[in-house]
Amino acid sequence: MKAxxxxxxxxxxxxxxxxxxxxxxxxxxxxxxxxxxxxxxxPARFLQMGIxxxxxxxxxxxxxxxxxxxxxxxxxxxxTHRAIDPIRxxxxxxxxxxxxxxxxxxxxxxxTGKTHQDVQDLAIMRAMPDMTVLAxxxxxxxxxxxxxxxxxEGPVFVRxxxxxxxxxxxxxxxxxxxxxxxxxxxxxxxxISTGPQSVRCLQAAELLQGQGISAGVLHVPSIKPVNKxxxxxxxxxxxxxxxxxxxxxxxxxxxxxxxxxxxxxxxxVIRFGIEDRWGESAPNDYLLDxxxxxxxxxxxxxxxxxA
Amino acid sequence: xxxxxxxxxxxxxxxxxxxxxxxxxxxxxxGHVGGxxxxxxxxxxxxxxxxxxxxxxxxxxxxxRFILSKGHSSIGQYVVMALRGFLPVEExxxxxxxxxxxxxxxxxxKLPGLETSTGSLGQGLSVGLGFALGARMxxxxxxxxxxxxxxxxxxxxxxxxxHIAPRYKLGNLTAILDWNGLQQFGWxxxxxxxxxxxxxDPWSGIDLRGTFEKLGWRCLExxxxxxxxxxxxxxxxxxxxxxxxPTMIIAHTIKGKGVHFTEGKHEWxxxxxxxEELKIVAAQLGIVEAGV
Numbered sequence: 001m002k003a004x005x006x007x008x009x010x011x012x013x014x015x016x017x018x019x020x021x022x023x024x025x026x027x028x029x030x031x032x033x034x035x036x037x038x039x040x041x042x043p044a045r046f047l048q049m050g051i052x053x054x055x056x057x058x059x060x061x062x063x064x065x066x067x068x069x070x071x072x073x074x075x076x077x078x079x080t081h082r083a084i085d086p087i088r089x090x091x092x093x094x095x096x097x098x099x100x101x102x103x104x105x106x107x108x109x110x111x112t113g114k115t116h117q118d119v120q121d122l123a124i125m126r127a128m129p130d131m132t133v134l135a136x137x138x139x140x141x142x143x144x145x146x147x148x149x150x151x152x153e154g155p156v157f158v159r160x161x162x163x164x165x166x167x168x169x170x171x172x173x174x175x176x177x178x179x180x181x182x183x184x185x186x187x188x189x190x191x192i193s194t195g196p197q198s199v200r201c202l203q204a205a206e207l208l209q210g211q212g213i214s215a216g217v218l219h220v221p222s223i224k225p226v227n228k229x230x231x232x233x234x235x236x237x238x239x240x241x242x243x244x245x246x247x248x249x250x251x252x253x254x255x256x257x258x259x260x261x262x263x264x265x266x267x268x269v270i271r272f273g274i275e276d277r278w279g280e281s282a283p284n285d286y287l288l289d290x291x292x293x294x295x296x297x298x299x300x301x302x303x304x305x306x307a
Numbered sequence: 308x309x310x311x312x313x314x315x316x317x318x319x320x321x322x323x324x325x326x327x328x329x330x331x332x333x334x335x336x337x338g339h340v341g342g343x344x345x346x347x348x349x350x351x352x353x354x355x356x357x358x359x360x361x362x363x364x365x366x367x368x369x370x371x372r373f374i375l376s377k378g379h380s381s382i383g384q385y386v387v388m389a390l391r392g393f394l395p396v397e398e399x400x401x402x403x404x405x406x407x408x409x410x411x412x413x414x415x416x417k418l419p420g421l422e423t424s425t426g427s428l429g430q431g432l433s434v435g436l437g438f439a440l441g442a443r444m445x446x447x448x449x450x451x452x453x454x455x456x457x458x459x460x461x462x463x464x465x466x467x468x469x470h471i472a473p474r475y476k477l478g479n480l481t482a483i484l485d486w487n488g489l490q491q492f493g494w495x496x497x498x499x500x501x502x503x504x505x506x507x508d509p510w511s512g513i514d515l516r517g518t519f520e521k522l523g524w525r526c527l528e529x530x531x532x533x534x535x536x537x538x539x540x541x542x543x544x545x546x547x548x549x550x551x552x553p554t555m556i557i558a559h560t561i562k563g564k565g566v567h568f569t570e571g572k573h574e575w576x577x578x579x580x581x582x583e584e585l586k587i588v589a590a591q592l593g594i595v596e597a598g599v
Contacts, residue, residue, distance in 0.1 A: 023444075047440065055433040055467035061423060062437015066445060086464070089427045090434060094415050 002139040003164040004196070008101055009034030011146040012071060013041045020045075021067055022150060025060050027053045027074040032110075033103035035073035053083040057098070061090040064097040069150055075109070076102035076159065077118035080125060091155045092130045099149050105135075105159040106195065106246035107274070107291060113281035119274045122194075123251025125157045126224050132177065133224040135159040135195035138167050141221060144175040152177075161246075163284065165196035166203075168219075178225040182234065186216030188306055190238040191298075192231070194220045194253045197246045200288070203295035204302065211299075213306055220253060231257060232264045240306060242270045246293060249273040270305060272298070314534035320390055321351045322592040325565045327386040327399060329588055333580045335403040338411070341575040343383025345487040345560040346375070346454060348532050349541075350387045353452060357541040362392035365419040371449050371545070372422045372438050376431025376465075377456035377485065378412040379577075385409050385418075393420040429462025431455065432482055436472050439480035439553070450545045454483040458490030458509050473523025478550035481541070482524070485531065486510070487562035489573045516557055524555040531558030566591050 015022045016038055023045045030036040030046075039046035049056035053074055060070035072079065079087060079100055091098045102121060109116045125133045132154065136142040142160065149156040168183060183202050191201040198219040205215040218234050220226060235241045241261065243254035254271030261267055274291055288294035292301060324347050332338035350373075354360065358371035375384045382402060389396045394408070401407035408418040412426025423434045435453035442449055455465060472480055488508035496507055516526050527543065529536040537558070544554035562576070563569030566588050580588060588594075 044444075050467070050471060052464075052467035052471065054430075054464040055436070055471060058430050058433020058464070058468070059437040059440060059471070062434040062439075063441045064437075065422070065434075066438065066441035066447075068441055068444075085427050086430050086433070089424055090430055094424050 001164045001167055003162065004136065004139065004142050004160045005032070005034040005103055005162055007139045007142040008103065008146065008160055009037035011143045012038040015147065015150050016042045016045065019069065019150065021069045022071065023047060023063060023068050024071045024073055025049050025056050027051060027056045027078065029074050029103070032075075033073045033101065035071075035101070053078045054086050057083045057086040058090055060098045061086075061094065061096045069097060069099065071099045071101050073101050073103065075116055075118070076105040076121050077116055080118055080121040084124065088128060092128045095130050095154055097153055098155055100155070100157045101160060102157055103160050104162045106161055107279050107287045108161060108163060108246070108284040110162055111281050111283070114278040117279040119247045119279065120251075121159060122223055122245070122247050122253065123255065126251070126256065130155060131224065132156045133159070134222055136221055137196055137198045137219055138165050138169055140167060140169040140171065140173050141175065144173055145221065148175045148177070159195055161196045165199040168199055168202060175221070178222050178227040180227055180230045180234070181219040181221065183217040183219050184215070186214040187238060188214045189240045189242055189302055190216045190218055190234055191242050191244050191302075192218045192220060192234075192253065192257050193244040194223060195246060197244055197293065200293065200295050201244050201298065204298035207295055207299040208302055211303060213303065215302060223253065223256065226256065228260045228264065231260050235261055235267060236265055240270070241267060242272060242302065242305065244272040244293070244298065247273050249275055272301065314538070317348075317351050317355060317534050317538075320355060321348045322565070323594070324351060324383065324386045324390060326589060326592045326594045327389070327396070328382045329566070329580050330585060331382055331386065331399045331402050333585055334400060336579055337403060337577070338382050338579070339379050339577045340569055340580070341487070341489065341562040341572070342377060342380035342456065342485070344564045344566070344569060345531070345562045346377070346380050346383050346485045347387070347565070348534065349454065349483060349485070349537055349558055350375075350383060352534060352537045352541055354387050354391045356538055357545060358450070358452070360391070362420070365393060369447070369449055372435065372451040374422050374425065374431040374435050374451070374453045375413060376425050376453055377428065377459050378425030381409070381411065381413045384413060388420055394418065428456070428459040429464040432465050432468040435480055435482070436468050436477065439472070439477040440475055442479055443475075443477065448548065450479050450481065450548050452481045452483060452541070454485055457484060457486040457488065458493075460484065461509060469519065469522050469524070472553045476551035477553045479548040480553040481544040481556060482553065483556045483558055484515070485558055485560050487560040489562040489571070489576070491573070491576050493573065519555045519557075523552065525552045526555045526557060528557045529559070531560035532564050
């Protein structure tokens with residue numbers, strides 16, 4: 001169990017030792033995102049761009065065209081909201097080989113409150129042609145995704161939660177773009193989730209098992225591209241589909257699943273996530289409870305649904 | 308090398324470029340004229356005299372890089388690239404038409420020879436900064452030129468790049484400010500207020516040169532329509548590629564420069580010339596093969 005921000009910093013350091021083209025551009029948050037580990041290891045390839053996210057994105061595009069593999073380090077919200085236009089025009093529209101290390105994604109951003117929480121990023125990035133959008137659940141998947149993104153030629157957005165989640169994968173794990181992963185089979189209800197929320201869904205499913213409810217969990221680390229057939233197949237095996245995400249219920253994973261199923265296999269889809277409101281400064285446990293995303297709260301909600 | 312006659316060829320190319328730009332826009336039924344005309348002389352100097360480029364090998368790694376950050380002046384860049392041999396002059400007719408390599412704003416995924424996509428203003432200097440920084444890290448000797456408009460300079464992202472480039476001591480980066488003093492709509496004049504154009508200069512009364520210098524840029528100030536000033540300034544900037552200071556060339560220009568009725572007129576920001584107007588343009592630019 002390791003915080004995803006430490007996974008980010010450590011994996012960059014490891015990549016830096018084998019790939020001299022890996023560079024990191026930071027918008028003055030490296031000690032939060034843990035890109036500072038790369039700065040210590042390879043100071044000449046760590047480019048401080050100051051508190052200026054738009055320029056940071058543009059410089060990365062220039063470096064990518066010379067064959068560098070630039071990783072960007074800042075908070076998710078500053079990429080998807082402040083620097084979205086250069087990400088749109090310079091990165092996605094030109095298919096630039098730029099990797100967006102979107103740190104502090106979701107609600108749990110270390111007591112920063114709604115100004116720094118980003119629960120719209122998946123909706124925004126998913127609507128962007130030529131962008132690959134990934135959301136790892138745990139440390140092992142996080143490292144695998146960061147390594148895969150570095151090898152892949154093209155823009156990648158990696159949604160990285162700040163903190164740790166319980167390990168669900170082992171060292172055999174291999175990331176495959178588009179692939180969904182069944183963490184648990186179940187016949188009554190299928191929880192479809194992404195990022196560390198998948199781990200909380202698994203914990204909720206285990207609670208539900210004790211109450212006689214058979215809940216499956218399907219983890220979707222690859223929001224775009226995504227294997228639609230796998231989602232359809234998994235949905236067709238159960239009575240009820242519930243999407244769960246640490247993200248707005250609008251346009252993210254819930255939107256994705258509803259779009260796929262409404263076309264291929266129409267059925268009822270319940271979306272759990274951040275309803276139409278902003279977050280607040282609070283400890284993680286408080287937020288998970290308040291937004292009804294903790295394993296216990298999820299268990300209660302599912303129980304009511306299937307009752 | 309710097310005699311007056313030496314620039315006659317460039318002047319003739321600039322006249323031809325202006326003709327191709329305004330007639331192409333007329334053919335497409337939409338596009339910009341004022342901005343391409345104010346930038347034309349500098350782009351001709353860059354592509355024909357200052358930058359080392361290989362039109363037959365647009366990805367040549369040692370090429371100098373040019374980014375037209377004011378992407379709405381794309382037709383100006385396309386005609387200069389066509390005259391230089393990057394694309395057939397005939398292809399200009401496809402401008403803005405479906406399936407064309409010549410999009411309304413420069414698209415690097417479509418036309419070889421472009422270095423990035425521009426159009427949403429204020430973004431080109433950052434990419435150029437990335438080229439210059441990467442060149443230093445790789446030990447490559449090419450020079451990067453980025454042309455921006457003075458209206459575009461209102462975009463905050465440019466000021467982010469203006470702050471960062473001197474910190475990295477990028478002498479291999481040159482920004483060119485096409486200061487034509489007019490933007491699309493702009494600030495209207497007060498009653499009885501006088502100005503060289505018919506609208507207020509976006510930066511009137513502001514010491515831009517002093518501001519750039521204080522940020523750490525080496526500044527050169529030129530008449531952007533006089534090749535005897537343009538070429539030496541660009542060559543001086545390029546010659547200082549190993550220095551520790553980026554160069555800002557402040558080019559005083561006239562929007563719509565080259566034809567009497569487009570000069571200094573904000574409405575020619577984007578306007579389509581009529582057949583009658585094209586005849587006048589051809590005559591003023593000395594174009595004999597115009598066929599209008």
